[in-house]
Amino acid sequence: MNKTFMIPAIFAAVAFLAAFAPVQDRKADLQKWAIHDETRPMPPVVDPGPAGPPVPAPSDAVVLFDGRDLSKWVTGKGEPAKWKVENGYMEVVKGTGSIRTKERFGDCQLHVEWASPGVVVEAGQGRGNSGVFLMDTYEVQILDCYDNRTYADGMTAAIYGQYPPLVNACRKPGEWQAYDIVFHAPRFDPEGKLLQPARMTVFHNGCLVHDDVELTGPTAHKVRPPYEAHPETLPLSLQDHGHPVRFRNIWIRGL
Ligand code: MG
Secondary structure, X not given: OOHHHHHHHHHHHHHHHHHHHHHHHHHHXXXXXXXXXXXXXXXXXXXXXXXXOOOOOOXXXXXXXOOOOOOOEEEOOOOEOOOEEEOOEEEOOOOOOOEEEEEEEOOEEEEEEXXXXXXXXXXXHHOOOEEEEEOOOEEEEEOOOOOOOOOHHHOOOOEOOOEOOOOEOOOOOOOOEEEEEEEEOOEEOOOOOEEEOOEEEEEEOOEEEEEXXXXXXXXXXXXXXXXXXXXXXXXXXXXXXXXXXXXEEEEEEEO
16 A cells, blocks of 8 residues: 555544444443453543523424423323323332333434432432333333442442443432433344344433443343344333432424
8 A cells, every 4th residue: 555545544444433433432441341340440430510590402303392281191001191290390209100101212312300219218319219121122221320339330420230331420319410411222124133232322411421322222121131122112101219309391303
């Protein structure tokens, strides 16, 4: 190869490697750790700054909760959602079950604001546990990890059982926090074979915590199950984990 071609070729190779390095690093990192490994390193703590007012929904967004009612939500059995609505937020009512949207979504940009209980009663996974399930299948964990130790792949903003967040950007218990999630649904061929895994980019309180990571399959407790073919769109769901976690201002934009 002469010099005229070699220099651009080197630049192209470096650019190519740089573009794929973060994805590869995260996948390689995942394979080093058993699920819920207590020795997996915790990410550094960052202070995201104080909570602001609710982030307005763009004009093309579907507003799933505006603080007034649960008309866009049902239980897992399709019955009216039974969580409490007051003062512009909804709150998990223990034992009434997770709730899901009536509408179904695939690739999307999702904004969710939530707050863990201001009064701390337990530790680890017992502290303000809930979750945002894309397609009712892929969980971004909600937990109060402000000065609270748990396994890294189950902490706040973890893609549960797979990826800890890049940083711990938790605000104090009781303060409003935000997730901004870009989700690409997995693709399956007509026979149900996986063509492309699901991918997620997540911001927690404005801090990047997942940079276009590939999910290994559905999120689950103690196991990393393989993909199972599912429809192109499915409901979004919020978890009843028995703790009075609050939500406000939830909106979604299909991609
Ligand atoms: Mg959870």
